[in-house]
Structure formats: structure tokens, C-alpha cells
Amino acid sequence: VDKFLCTDGQTRWNSPLFQGDTDAFAEFRNRDRRLYYMTPAPYRVDRLTNTTWQSTGNAADEEYFSVYESISDEDHKTLPDLNWFGNVVPAVPNFTQLGVTPYNRTFSGYRVWRHYNQSNTGASSRDGADAPIFRMGEIMVNHAEAMFELGRFDQSVADVTINELRARGGVAAMTVATIDAAFDPTRDPSVDPVLFEIRRERAVELMAEGFRREDLRRWKKMDYATEVKLGRWITAASVSNEVPIQGDAASGYVQLVPGTPPAFPEHYYLFPLPADQIVLTSMEQNPSW
Structure with a gap:
């Protein structure tokens, strides 16, 4: 939810339009x-x-x-x-x-x-979901990311990719020249600020479409997936102390799974090769599998 920009094209961390998340209604105002x-x-x-x-x-x-x-x-x-x-x-x-x-x-x-x-409605177990297999949004975020990796991402590319998608979300256009290290104070500092925004757009546009795990794997950023996962900000009293809050506090973010998740093993970045294929081809198994 934090990844969705405000309508002025700024993050929730620095936009004057963001009204906070301690009130459920306020959190959704002025957002993508x-x-x-x-x-x-x-x-x-x-x-x-x-x-x-x-x-x-x-x-x-x-x-x-x-x-x-x-x-x-x-x-x-x-x-x-x-x-x-x-x-x-x-x-x-x-x-x-x-x-x-x-x-x-x-x-x-x-x-x-x-x-x-x-x-x-009324069609349990035989639903028809409006879920295209391949659509233009995917093509646009693919193109934006590829052009950055080729050193060719500029305002003209942003305008025909990311800014087309933002317009659909009612969000101000990306101005590439204004994106610097301060654009998102929560940015992964090892990622170029512009690339981080391209990846944000990919995450938002393709959310719940099955891309995230493989994106994190190819970026070698599965540590994002092992961060503590937090939910909505609540008060314990408002939910009769039934919903776990980070640090067992009286108010704060929902934390369903206590503690810190284990690190992602390095060798998990590669899948194991099927045993029958190793026999057929004499390939060596990937390391540590």
C-alpha cells in the first residue's frame, strides 16, 4: 500500500497530500x-x-x-x-x-x-475473473525497465510508458529530471533513484498478477521479501486486543507473524535442476541443491 503514490506524483513519505495512515479513511485520500x-x-x-x-x-x-x-x-x-x-x-x-x-x-x-x-455473484466455484493473460501495462513497464538497463531511459521513454499508466491512475506524470536520492527516503540505497521508481511502477501496475517473486529474484532483491511484513495501523482497543500489533504496542501496525523472518538462502536464487534432466544431459546440479 505504501508503494502507491499520491496524486501529485510524490510518495506518501514526502507528499503534502498524504494525510497519514493512523486513520483508515485518511490513508486512501489523494492516492493513485x-x-x-x-x-x-x-x-x-x-x-x-x-x-x-x-x-x-x-x-x-x-x-x-x-x-x-x-x-x-x-x-x-x-x-x-x-x-x-x-x-x-x-x-x-x-x-x-x-x-x-x-x-x-x-x-x-x-x-x-x-x-x-x-x-x-451467485456463481461460487465457477467465477470468471477479469484477469488478462497479457496486456499493455506489462509491455510498458517491461519497456521502461529495459530502456533503463540499456542506458536509454529518458523523459520521452517515461512519457510513452510510465506516464501513460500514471494517467490511468490519476497520478501526475513522472518528471525524470526531478528524481534524486531524496525522492523516496525509504528507497533501497543500492538502487539508482530512477530505476527504483521504474520498479515501483512495475510493482504497482502488476500487483497480484504473479510477477513479484520472479522480479525480486532477477533483481537479486529477495531480501525485500524477508522483511517484517506489516499491515494497517490500528489501536488494540479498536479490535478488542484480538489483532497482533508490532511490538505488542497499544497502537501501531498489524504484525501477524512475530519476530524477524529468516534470510533468503543465496542458493535459492537458482532453482534445482530436475534429476531426470541431469541424467539425460550430464549437467551438474546447481550449487547447494
């Missing part, structure tokens, strides 16, 4: 609208029956309803969130440990609904 396609924005409604609901009477609880009406339609992504049977989830986030419903729940506070599609 691809975030709304990735995880449902927060809301609250009163559920009347399993499949019907009414407003709480507080307009703030439905802040993002109009956003989804403007970027989607009733057959795809709308609020409130519904399960396959059309049952209403009365509030998001809907934590697994303290679920307001036993479905559409999340451990982290951010439920992934990238391929969610309301046209499947």
Missing part, C-alpha cells in the same frame, strides 16, 4: 486510484439482512462510494463489499481475528480484491 482496484477502501454501513443494507447516517462512512462509482460499475467493483452470494460486509477493514462477517476477511487489514468481479 489503482490502490482502489487493489484493496477495498474503508467504509461502514448498517446491514439489514444478509444481502441488504442502509446508510449509517454518517456521510463520512461512505466517503469512497462515489469514488468507486466514478472508476467502476455495478458489475465490477462497488461498495459495500459483497461475497460471492451477495452477502454484505458491513465494514472494511474486516479483520479475520475479529470478523464482522465470516467472509471477505483479512489478516493485514488490506484484502486483495484485484480480480474481484461482482458479475460473479
